[in-house]
Amino acid sequence: DIQMTQSPSTLSASVGDKVTITCRASQSISTYLNWYQQRPGKAPKLLIYVASTLESGVPPRFSGSGSGTEFALTISGLQPEDFVTYYCQQSYSTPYTFGQGTKLDFK
């Protein structure tokens, strides 16, 4: 199985900040990397697919980058509703594993 490691596990920030969450794959996955946002008690929501393509309707303050084994999700100009949990997922090979999650909380 491909292991996905996110860092940090928790990230403290303030409204308006720019933050970056990283995701590392245990082997190369090209750009087969998705990012999801999950609010408490809700299903995950797709933000970015194939590493850098913004899903329709997702605000442009979210961006993704990377290829191979190193990936990043950047949120520029944090809004109050962004302080939730984020997951990466590789879609290179089954089982399509997720990172352990990064919780964004208020500083």
Place this chain on the structure above:
Amino acid sequence: QLHLQESGPGLVKPSETLSLTCTVSGGSIISSSFYWGWIRQPPGKGLEWIGNIYYSGSTQYNPSLKSRLTIEVDTYNNQFSLKLTSVTAADTALYYCASIEVTGGWYKLEYWGPGTLVTVSS
């Protein structure tokens, strides 16, 4: 826009079989653009990919669950289902169904059901 809804028992006894159904509306399950998948999340923990199915019946399973897992599709009722046998407390989780768009070579979990909590307990 697709809408997915999970249904099934919220409580299952240890060693018994967990059975869930996902009903798809707003589009046909017979689509070359989509797979149909299951993901679970133990309380307070992260996400685990369970497996997926194509309308033709072709499946992909998580090897960690494969010996206990069956995913089937019912094209007549626009549904797909999950059966997990010999459950233990470790199978207690929020179970989600999702549509997986594969057009263009990617694999993205695009539409999700709200999830259903299944507790394994006697």
